[in-house]
Structures are given as structure tokens and as C-alpha cells.
Amino acid sequence: MAAAGTDRNSGSAVSEANDAPVPYMARTRAYYAALGFDEPYRWAHFADVPFTPLPAPLAACRVALVTTAAPFEAGRGDQGPGAPYNAAAKFYRVYSLPVEPAPDVRISHVAIDRDHTTAEDSGTWFPLPALERLASTGRIGALARRVHGLPTNRSQRTTMTRDAPDLLERLQQDGADAAVMAANCPVCHQCIALAARHLEAAGIATVIMGCARDIVEHCGVPRLLFSDFPLGNPAGRPNDPESQRQTLVMALDLLESAAGPRTTHRSPIRWLGAPDWKLDYCNVARLSAGEIDHRRRRFLEQKAVARRRRDE
Numbered sequence: 615m616a617a618a619g620t621d622r623n624s625g626s627a628v629s630e631a632n633d634a635p636v637p638y639m640a641r642t643r644a645y646y647a648a649l650g651f652d653e654p655y656r657w658a659h660f661a662d663v664p665f666t667p668l669p670a671p672l673a674a675c676r677v678a679l680v681t682t683a684a685p686f687e688a689g690r691g692d693q694g695p696g697a698p699y700n701a702a703a704k705f706y707r708v709y710s711l712p713v714e715p716a717p718d719v720r721i722s723h724v725a726i727d728r729d730h731t732t733a734e735d736s737g738t739w740f741p742l743p744a745l746e747r748l749a750s751t752g753r754i755g756a757l758a759r760r761v762h763g764l765p766t767n768r769s770q771r772t773t774m775t776r777d778a779p780d781l782l783e784r785l786q787q788d789g790a791d792a793a794v795m796a797a798n799c800p801v802c803h804q805c806i807a808l809a810a811r812h813l814e815a816a817g818i819a820t821v822i823m824g825c826a827r828d829i830v831e832h833c834g835v836p837r838l839l840f841s842d843f844p845l846g847n848p849a850g851r852p853n854d855p856e857s858q859r860q861t862l863v864m865a866l867d868l869l870e871s872a873a874g875p876r877t878t879h880r881s882p883i884r885w886l887g888a889p890d891w892k893l894d895y896c897n898v899a900r901l902s903a904g905e906i907d908h909r910r911r912r913f914l915e916q917k918a919v920a921r922r923r924r925d926e
Contacts, residue, residue: 645896663875678758683719695734701920724799726846778812
């Protein structure tokens, strides 16, 4: 693995100018305004943050995995590596799947960074294999028998009043003491943050693995492991099992060590490649008028697809 702070491809230190996290709330606000949507989205924000300590050492706790990835469904269009945004693959209710056999879950349905990552390695967004390996070593007491999927929903009310309570009930059925929660797109991060708050208030400790620091911290959560990677890689770098193992270890360490709410740990692991990747995501300064018009039409088409999918 490359040393923290170093780009293995060039061997040069990552410049401080490129070291600040991407401002996703401001970036997406400007992006959708440029597409013609004048009413800015209001991101969730709370002053008070619930916090639940682990009820026992992590080696004696049952841990569940929560994801915003969608189960693969044949006939729903391209959901594989390099797929464009695919609203037909979205899901709108919490789901639960057994950990064995390992579920096939993908992220073509959310707004990940498609310029700098291809979603070819599910270990970067779905850390189940790494979690199973750590469970086998005794780092956690047990892995919950099911994984749970949380919908990516722009409606904060729906997430708080329907999806988060549904998720809580399922985790309680599984006897989970804690949850590792992996977020992907900007709205995924908000949904996961809202759900984490609900779980903590009900006595289940949580840690979020995410790449959109501003969204999660603006909402207010107990614990965040921030990886400064392109969206879609909250659990480590693609095709790099060691970075995925280290990322999960850091998340579990934070789950165990945080003394109070709003505890963020920034992973020292660097994204490999050109450090200016942060300048591309939803950056209208880098888009031509023609490209903005194309993206607006594409957005409206996919919005209609999502509406039909929701109403099925």
C-alpha cells in the first residue's frame, strides 16, 4: 500500500491545495441550479446528536452491516462496472438479506463519482467479506445474520418516519448491538446519517463509513470514518484488499473508542491517481453549456424512470 500522503502513480506528495474534502453540499447546490432547478435542497441539520456507547467490548458484540447498495435485479438495465446512473435499479423500502450466500448488491442506482471510479470491486462499498474475516478472528463477537439495505431518499421525513424505524426493528430482531453503515452518493450519506441518529437514540451504537464529510457532519452523527475518496468507495480502494481491511479496522476502532458524539476520524489512506479528482464531481465550471443541457435532459429522463419504479 502506498504511504499516506503519497500518490503511488507519480511518487509526489499530494499538495495541500488538494487536501480539503470536496464541498458536496455547495457543489451540488450550484450544479442543480445550473441545470435549471432553482429551489436549493435543504440538507438535514441538527444541533443535538444522540450517542450510545457499546454495551460491552466489541469482541462481545453482535454487529450488523447497513448499506445503500441495491440488490441486483436482472432486467433492470446495466448495473455492472462502469454503468451509467440507472434509476430503474433503485429500491424504495428497507430490505434484509442473509449474509450467506453473500448478496449481490450494486451501486448503479446512485450518483457516485463515475469519472474516477468504475464500481468494479464491491469490496469498496460493501465490506461484508472484510467484516466476516474480522468476525472469524474475534475482533467482533458475532456478525448479524442479515445485512440491511437503506433506501436513498431525498425526503428526509420519509427516511426519519418510515425507513429508519423499519431498519431499527430489523436490527433489534437480529439482536444487533452495533451497526457499520456504508454510504455512497450525497443523498446516501444523508439517509445513513439520519438512520444512524435514530438507531443511536434507540440504543444501538453506529459508525458511518463515508466519503462526503460535510453532509454527514452537517446532519450530526455520533461517529464517522471519513475516507477522502471519490463517492462510491466508503470501504476502501478498489482492487486493494489491504486498504479495505484497514478501513474497516479503523471503523471498528472508532466504534469502540469514541467518547461522545460528533467524533470524526479521517483515514490516512490516500486515493491513487491524479490528486485533482476532487475538481470534477458536479463542477459546473468544468462543463460546457451543451454538456449542462445534456445532463439536464438525462436527469429528467431518469427522474421519470425513478417515479415509475417507485410506483410499481
